[in-house]
Amino acid sequence: MSPPLLQVEGLTKHFPVTTAVFPRRQIGWVKAVDGIDFAVDPGETLGVIGESGCGKTTTSKLILLQEVPTAGAIRFDGEDISNLAGPGLMRYRREVQVVFQDPYSSLSPRMRVGEIIAEPLQIHTDLSRAEQQERVAEVLDLVGLRPEVAALFPHEFSGGQRQRIAIARALVTNTRLIILDEPVSALDVSIRAQIMNQLEELQARLGVSYIFIGHDLATVAHISHRIAVMYLGEIVEMAEALELCDSPLHPYTQALFTAALPAHPDDKREKLTISGEVPSALSPPSGCRFHPRCPKAMARCATEAPERKAVAPGHSVACHLY
């Protein structure tokens, strides 16, 4: 078994909340991410699904070294990334990239597309200009764009094309892991399928791994091999995609499925099992964080936080029901 590409253990990030006026006193913590564990293997896609406040954005920032963890470790190729510096850090930056949701603000408006894509090459390698252009043409072809587009500016492209450019840029330095943060949510429906298919094809060809963050179950389930369901800073369930769709175990996951929109007007609609809204991460509920909204809550759930444990091969859940 090859070791995982990325391994996250007990990752925690608490943001201090202070009073606004001098003297600054701390009045609490926002527990954005609270002890999560997962791993991503080479060539696989891990889907992360959850609603606002679940911690998925903070997790991606932690992996991208934009935030420093309060506790826990992130290991890439076995090495703890918080110790990285100098060439080790540059290597990490080269091999881990991100594609954001909004195609209209992720490309530098005053740079030509070719320059935008070549930038990581300029930072990490000393390829000559001609060699850079060659590589840029290569990745443009990989994402289905003609090499001539390198001379144009971003505003001349549509949303879907811009996302392709963003993906090309993410791939240009032989990246091994790309974090995709809602990459198709801002795109037209007819373009989404194009980009999804393109992403799957790229993975098959290049063996790159993805962490696909999304809010639409069907989309995430389609592209992911495994899915992690997050709620209020914790992973409440993790399983292979098809297995999760077949038998969601955690009540929150089940609620997500009942809330999902049907594909046909006659699709059987189960009654929504959830009410209310996600509580604030400033003072999460005691015990199991989901218990106030859980239709199957027991007395135990208010006092004891459940550990996530495996209930079937490759399927783990954090719930007292199991």
Added chain:
Amino acid sequence: MAVVDEQTRAIVIGAPPPGAAGARHRRVHFTRDLPLLPLAILVPFVLLAVFAGAIAPYDPTEPIPGAKIFEPPFWMQNANSLAPLGTDFQGRDVLSRLIFGARVSLIVGVMGTIVAGSIGTILGIVSGYLGGWVDQAIMRVTDAWLALPALVFAIFLATMVGPSMWNIIIILGLVYWTRYARVIRGEVLSLREREFVKLAEIAGASSTRVILRHILPNVLNSAMVLASLTIGVVIIAEASLSFLGVGVPAPEPAWGSMLADGRSMLMVGAWWLTVFPGLCIMMVVLATQLIGDWLRIRLDPQLRNL
């Protein structure tokens, strides 16, 4: 219009049509769009300033041979045809002094703005991007600087280092950089959060690289608009300094010192010594302000196409 979202807007309002129809549209659009009035004012002044030596009929620092002092402008009685706009208290030709004065005003205005803009933009970018104590330090300096009354400060510096054109340029640059720093810093603060900047950082770009390739090109628009609006202010400041006697030294003509000299001459009725330089200052400053306003609208992609 928040109701029509950005994507739809891009598709519907979109780009001008390519090809022949587009070329015709682009030509029409360009000429209709130029700020004709301010350019009609400014271009002649610029030409006068550049070709002063060739255009001005007389040496501005010497009295005209064959003319008396206080000759009135040509449409009045007793005018001397040698001096169409009259002569001053030393018998020097007002017209030639105006023409050479344009050179001083425009050079000081433009160069002073460039100095102010450079200092302010650099500090604004550094302050906005690096944040933290660097930002605090620079902003406190800016606040303190702003608390000083600009002209008084300029006068103080001028009397310290002595008047000469280059000293004035640097002094005015040192006085007026603060508005740049503030505005540019604000823009950088919001730019810093834009995704393409974050992407560059995630890709491993150094701060220098991010500033030069991503931040700077995107603040240039604001910097240019601010510059065009500042030129007027600097010209007036220079005129004020000259008026107070600490600007460009005599006998080099400057509109401000012409105003100063002419002020006491109003008693004897020689109004043309103050009115003409005053009019020149007013027209040039008005023209630069109008161009600044045109630039602001032109460079804002949202407003441009409606």
Added chain:
Amino acid sequence: MPPLLQVTNLETHYVSFGGARVVKAVDDVSFTVNEGETLGIVGESGCGKTTTCLSIVGLLPPASRIVGGHIEFGGKDLVHLSQGEMRHIRGAQIAMILQDPMASLNPLFSIYWQVAEPAYYHRALRGRSLRERVRELLNAVRIPSPAMRMREYPHQMSGGMRQRIVGAIALAGGPRLIIADEPTTNLDVTIQAQYLDLLKELQHETGVAVIFVTHNLGIVARMCDKLAVMYAGKIVESGSVRELFDSAQHPYTKALLGSMPKLGSKQKLLAIPGQPPDLATLPPGCAFHPRCSEAMPRCSLEEPGEVRIGGEWRARCWRAEPQYGQSAKAIDVAAAVAS
């Protein structure tokens, strides 16, 4: 019973660059909404669905105008009404719900005043009866402790609650038609589900008709009775939801249906090549033909007219004409969609 809203041959154009560029944002659009019905208008960016709605309520942006057609509502043609007359209709008879609740709510006014405003102006309620009405409305949209919430301000509420407030404002004037333009796009999945359930209940209770503008066919499947699919300013297919979901005739409709990922299926998604067209430079013939998997030579020459397939089911496609029938590719597409 006469229809509540009847739009006939509506045309709305955007003019920019001083006349050099004319965009037919809404081109010959016709549809009907009966009392209590839910119509879904589906399409992507730039297809004209939002402009259609703005045309109905008379809130078009400065660069655009209605240049033709009729909008019959309550016995009047809205196209010919003045702004003053439209003000009596907006809020009172036709209400709108927009996508971003934070942009729809005024941060400076309390919830009470914002919900009360339509009732104040259109129903002339005052004092105690006004307060009662506001409480009624907040209860209707399931806001807990309405008396307390009334005094609060938009920034104190979550996104889901704000969108419910927007719903309450829409209902306050007692409208007969609500136009909802992508009201759930910014909401979380479970909040969206709650909101849609609420909307359905309110429709049952008040009998209000709804036009749902969205790009999400899942919402249409859940909420709508009828559906109109728009592309490049025209309605390319319209009919009952079942008719279209079961056997859509227009290739664009089929492609939209096929491009939705289905839960639990890893089958490759049907991607439509190319991108939505630039409305100012549409290709000759059918606007969709460059991207159409079933295009024939005729499609690039002549614009298809509306073909009546049955009842209210219509499609603008040469393939829908009986003499052409479906191509071999279409059979594959249909199979992919059905699976």
